[in-house]
Amino acid sequence: MMRSEAPSMAVTNEPGSTTTQAGDQAKLARRILEAPTSATVRIADLVKTLQAQGVDVVDFSAGRAVEDTPENICRAAADAMMAGDTHQTMAQGKPEYRAACATKLRRENGIEADPETEIIATFGCKNGLALAVLTTIDPGDEVIIEDPAFVSYAPTIRFFGGVPVPVPLESEDGHRWREEALRAAMTDRTRAILFCSPHNPTGVVHSPEDLDVIVRVARDHDLYVISDEIYERTPWDGRKHTSIATRPGMEGRSITLMGLTKTASMGGWRIGFVYAPPPVISAMVTLQQHLATCASSFIQVGAAVAFGEEPGPVLTDTWREWEERCQFMCLEVDMLPGVSCTPPDGGFYAWADIRGTGETSEALAERLLRDHHVAVVPGSAFGTRGEGFLRITCVRSWDELREGIRRMKEALS
Numbered sequence: 001m002m003r004s005e006a007p008s009m010a011v012t013n014e015p016g017s018t019t020t021q022a023g024d025q026a027k028l029a030r031r032i033l034e035a036p037t038s039a040t041v042r043i044a045d046l047v048k049t050l051q052a053q054g055v056d057v058v059d060f061s062a063g064r065a066v067e068d069t070p071e072n073i074c075r076a077a078a079d080a081m082m083a084g085d086t087h088q089t090m091a092q093g094k095p096e097y098r099a100a101c102a103t104k105l106r107r108e109n110g111i112e113a114d115p116e117t118e119i120i121a122t123f124g125c126k127n128g129l130a131l132a133v134l135t136t137i138d139p140g141d142e143v144i145i146e147d148p149a150f151v152s153y154a155p156t157i158r159f160f161g162g163v164p165v166p167v168p169l170e171s172e173d174g175h176r177w178r179e180e181a182l183r184a185a186m187t188d189r190t191r192a193i194l195f196c197s198p199h200n201p202t203g204v205v206h207s208p209e210d211l212d213v214i215v216r217v218a219r220d221h222d223l224y225v226i227s228d229e230i231y232e233r234t235p236w237d238g239r240k241h242t243s244i245a246t247r248p249g250m251e252g253r254s255i256t257l258m259g260l261t262k263t264a265s266m267g268g269w270r271i272g273f274v275y276a277p278p279p280v281i282s283a284m285v286t287l288q289q290h291l292a293t294c295a296s297s298f299i300q301v302g303a304a305v306a307f308g309e310e311p312g313p314v315l316t317d318t319w320r321e322w323e324e325r326c327q328f329m330c331l332e333v334d335m336l337p338g339v340s341c342t343p344p345d346g347g348f349y350a351w352a353d354i355r356g357t358g359e360t361s362e363a364l365a366e367r368l369l370r371d372h373h374v375a376v377v378p379g380s381a382f383g384t385r386g387e388g389f390l391r392i393t394c395v396r397s398w399d400e401l402r403e404g405i406r407r408m409k410e411a412l413s
């Protein structure tokens with residue numbers, strides 16, 4: 001196996017590890033000096049650098065599938081661009097795109113949304129998240145997040161002066177919310193609960209009963225609920241995704257984040273939308289006018305096809321195969337010495353319990369990358385409850401899955 005000289009193989013997620021020259025750091029704002037880099041994006045970038053140097057890395061780190069965006073979606077965007085659709089759109093997004101989002105919500109989520117007042121186009125789900133946080137919290141306000149949680153939640157909340165309050169999801173509870181723990185985290189500064197289902201990284205899909213734990217607490221404390229549903233088109237094994245917005249008691253308080261990055265392999269397009277009550281959308285439009293102007297014009301045309309049309313066989317067959325790859329990968333990972341892993345309820349990650357190996361998640365992830373050229377994400381990047389786990393992306397090619405497993409066996413035997 002080829003060894004690389006640089007860059008560093010460190011997979012840790014240390015605050016202050018920005019790429020800025022050391023000499024310049026004193027001039028930077030504290031919010032960025034104190035921020036961790038995104039472990040997932042950083043490791044994925046490191047993999048690209050290594051691959052460019054000729055190192056044969058099997059990449060299970062980034063949350064992206066091996067498939068490209070379906071052709072009909074690309075064609076719609078390319079045609080729009082060639083036809084001159086290259087100018088700014090309304091800050092809220094094109095009416096046609098918002099109409100397609102409303103069609104999707106009705107068809108797949110049982111939600112009747114008014115595209116005029118309840119939907120805004122965003123450049124990816126992360127932009128929707130930023131708008132949701134900026135719209136709902138003042139400096140010093142608290143936002144409940146899960147532990148473990150998607151790596152960008154806590155930094156995003158902090159960037160805007162908020163305080164992320166992690167509530168543990170214990171593996172013994174199947175990584176589900178415990179109502180007492182959620183209630184115990186409430187203070188007079190709590191403004192919102194931010195969560196994700198299907199869950200990144202644990203793969204849990206919350207049932208309506210699980211969601212009602214959040215609904216009860218949000219109603220009792222008059223909170224917004226920010227629901228990140230980026231993996232919602234991929235619940236497995238006959239499960240159904242439920243949008244918390246459809247649960248009784250959520251009227252006027254749910255902010256739903258949707259995107260195409262994961263389920264339509266559109267991570268490079270940077271497109272999604274938010275569905276929320278009219279006052280929230282109106283506030284987001286003001287923010288978007290200043291922060292970004294709008295989501296990209298011809299990208300919205302392609303995304304209107306991706307959301308507006310019923311998913312065709314190219315996508316549905318791909319999703320079916322992703323489920324098979326998740327099953328395969330988790331069974332294989334489960335057989336590694338000291339490791340246990342059950343297939344996810346939804347989404348496309350294996351959440352591998354490595355506590356039997358005696359190594360920390362960072363040490364093992366670093367060793368896998370350095371010595372065996374397999375990239376995974378250490379669970380510690382997702383919160384304190386992530387320690388003892390690795391996140392492994394399962395939607396790579398069959399050849400990559402087999403080769404990655406072979407290398408992991410070599411590393412752990």
Ligand code: PMP
Nearest residue numbers: 063124125126150200230259261
């Ligand atoms: N939320 C979750 C839970 C994610 O896993 C990701 C991508 N890793 C995002 C949001 C970001 O989505 P986007 O690429 O649409 O900004």
